[in-house]
Amino acid sequence: MSLQIILQESLVKRFGTITDLRLQRVGGGSINDTYRLSFSGKTLFCKINSATKFPHLFSREKSGLDLIAQQNKIKTPGVIDCLQTEGHQVLLLEWIQEGEQNERFWKLFGEQLAALHRVTRGSYGLEADNYMGSVPQSNAKHESWTAFYVEERLMPMTKRCASKNQLHSQHLLQFEALQKKLGNFFEEERPSLLHGDLWSGNFLCNQSSEPVLIDPAVYFGHRSVDLAITTLFGGFRQPFYEAYQYHFPLPANYREQWAICNLYPLLIHLYLFGAGYLPQIERTLEQFT
Template sequence: MAINNELLRHLEKELNATISKAGPVGGGSISHVYCLHTAKEKYLLKLNNKGAFPGMFKAEAEGLDIIKSTNSIHVPTVILQDNFESDSLLVLEWIETKRPNPQSSALLGEELAQMHRNTSANFGEVADNYMGSLKQGNRSHPTWAAFFIEERLKPMVELAINKHLINNTYIQNFEKLYKQLPGLFQEEPPSLIHGDLWSGNYLISVDNNPYLIDPAVSYGHREFDIAMTTLFGGFSNEFYEAYNHHSPLAKGWQQRLDLWNLYPLLVHLNLFGSGYLAQVRDCLTQFI
């Protein structure tokens, strides 16, 4: 998705600045990502087709603003969220980054614990948004078990059925899990969670501050965020030690990681196919 002259002029008008360069940035799997250079600032531009992913950038901007409002951890400032012709666009503050070190990793754990202290009356409690390129619902539920089943597992299982990715054995096993889930963990008050916390969704700035990006926020169980950090690696021991120091997790949290990771694995199954089926099976059979 190229940036044409009409879009450039629109961006210049909205930013009140002349764009001297618009270069592509790697890392975007759903959207096209660019660095916009002006005389005074650099910005991150994300572009996608507004018909293919309706409301995606609006939800992302709202999620960033919700996290920012907690004053717990940095996020890029939302500069502009807009539609132009067939495109949807999001312009964010540009963050100069460096590799994590033990100090910044520990600070990420501490500040995530602070963010998780922000609570709500019920689970969900934010507008529907996206997990990757799939829509996810955030209707309000009084318990995490009900929210996780109704808003996370069931929609992904139904989609996998429609895609002919799972058979009756999987369906029956998920039904067993739904019945047993309330007894498998300790309920906690709802916490504001990032919702898609893998290593590609945090940055460390050159001044050593952690930033969260690409949120899929809801009020949920904080173990869900911690579980996702383990799914693809990229988080150090200093991160987990700092998190547990500032906000200790309930006993046995390590044994529940695969339980919560059923959801992102189902998302990956639906997006990328049967290569993730074995991981779904292995996680599921542990808890039934």
């Protein structure tokens, strides 16, 4: 059975009789094949990937989108369907027509992210593991942020990178030294619901100039994780940070927290894309060890 027939069956169950089903490839997918799916005057966003190479990738993404949406703090695309068949996994999402990223947008984004971060639970982590990009991440629960960050984030990624000779013994010794000192940099806040991978490619601006979160890697963690990664790969506009600070004030040492939290996405990029990310990791290690 062809993928187009499988998609058509899914859409018929949801929308009834459909006509003129078309798939048009679009950009924006680094590990997924991404399409604009149009039929019967409607438009959806379609992501397709291997069900064996990245098991449960889309079902975990769906769960993350659903968890964020349930809080009614910030928008996500509506999930139309998530299915797996004949070696493929498919995620169908609401199509977001993009609007203007004006100053109101950035202020609203900061305010709504602060509201999302006030959603809390009693422990760090999540019921299920998921992915950050194409890299599996463990969300085993911990009572302490520093324990969670060391055992479920830094240690797994330093081991992966060391296995590819991307980190050497001196780097590993520096990571060990930093891990022992993390309590000096992070006060124990209550866990915040995080997007988990909030770089500039993982949000949209809809036609009403409202932020829409996409491609989450959700768990309950320290809110500096989300804020830190906004400063990588381009950064967000200043009104975003000002609005966030107004609605959920940051600690005095937030820049140190952000630098330490960015070690995790930098390790992932080192692992996936190579040595170009090592100098920034080395600078952070030298700063804090």
